[in-house]
Amino acid sequence: MAVVDRRRQIVEAAEKSFALFGYKATTMDHVAKIANVAKGTIYTFFANKEELFDEILRSVIIEMKKITEQEVQDDRPFFENLYQSMDKLLEFRREHELLVKLFQEVRDFGTPQAREGLEKIELAILDYLERQIDRAAKHGEIREFDPKVIAFVLVKLYIALTSDWNKIHEPLSKEQIREFSQIFLSGGLSKT
Amino acid sequence: MAVVDRRRQIVEAAEKSFALFGYKATTMDHVAKIANVAKGTIYTFFANKEELFDEILRSVIIEMKKITEQEVQDDRPFFENLYQSMDKLLEFRREHELLVKLFQEVRDFGTPQAREGLEKIELAILDYLERQIDRAAKHGEIREFDPKVIAFVLVKLYIALTSDWNKIHEPLSKEQIREFSQIFLSGGLSKT
DNA sequence: AAATGACCGAAATGGACTTTTAGTCATTTT
DNA sequence: AAAATGACTAAAAGTCCATTTCGGTCATTT
Secondary structure, rough: HHHHHHHHHHHHHHHHHHHHOOOOOOHHHHHHHHHHOHHHHHHOOOOOOOHHHHHHHHHHHHHHHHHHHHHHOOOOOHHHHHHHHHHHHHHHHHHHHHHHHEEEEEEEEHHHHHHHHHHHHHHHHHHHHHHHHHHHHHHHOOOOOHHHHHHHHHHHHHHHHHHHHHHOOOOOOOOHHHHHHHHHHHOOEEOO | OOHHHHHHHHHHHHHHHHHHHHOOOHHHHHHHHHHHHHHHHHHHHHOHEEEEHHHHHHHHHHHHHHHHHHOOOOOOOOHHHHHHHHHHHHHHHHOHHHHHHHHHHHOOOOOHHHHHHHHHHHHHHHHHHHHHHHHHHHHOEEEOOHHHHHHHHHHHHHHHOOOHHOOOOOOOOOHHHHHHHHHHHOOOOOOO
């Protein structure tokens, strides 16, 4: 009990600190202080700062998976599930303090660990998406193509419409994004 | 004659230096030396370093426009022209020393002027593409949607398949890229 | 009138010195 | 005996200041 509690205290303190200050500005001393624990104790649970960070990331990934799985219903068409999941995921990314902070840290300082952290999360999303696509293809819902590439392009398309676009233009509404996705995904640009 | 020559000497020297050393590491003293001209002379033609850089960028954009226009034939379908142009453009970007150097400079040092330069070029491409798309829509070749967004997504899609993808996987072949583009653009993912 | 290059101030660079911080480990607490 | 502690260390980051570099100017030369 005592051991478990200490671990939790540390993880919770680290969560707060990473979300508030980012990776670089979070010091082990500070985490120890918030957790009401001596610094050495942290090292009985985590080999180093990066592993502590990894623990937090892993829980974020699990949380994201839960959120998307709530949206997926097997009796609905693949695209419907896809749009819902993507919306939820983007909303999560926008609102989750840790992710917001990490994006900012990468943009402003280029901290490698922050970038690698975000890459890990993106990889987890790609992996999850890939399996969804594979399943949809096997169910005959979409054409069969390399699911890895499809997943990759889908994510890029979504990021392009939701994030990249806003750097030079007024943000697109949810409805517009949905419409454009449908054009490219279900319809295609072609008129015929 | 003498005046024109001096200007040309300077521009040619600057072209070489920017392509070889990037924006930051190119010094006005060095450009003057290569051009066999006193530093002050550069300032009779260009207000400052950035304007000299702009001149080079402008000529790169013109060159790109020429290359794509060679590929476009009005009697061919829009998509055919599009794929050809994109291929040529990407090849140009990959092979043009200045662009390669600028990409590297942005990645390694984040020099703002280098990034802005690449942004200008991308904007020029987007602008050109937008007009092509608008034309195709008016000709009834593709569905009518905001050409700005379509152009934006097309470029992002192409960069995703040709450049981003290579950061984690084996590069896709020209044929694969073409196939995927067709899926998304003319066909759509949907099976029906 | 055009071209030059010595010159200027601002900004970048380098290096000595100081502070901070990740990680360790001998000692204390439970 | 096992867990927790915090003073300690080595290395990384930060600060400061002297020196150099570089974009841009302008009095002088061609």
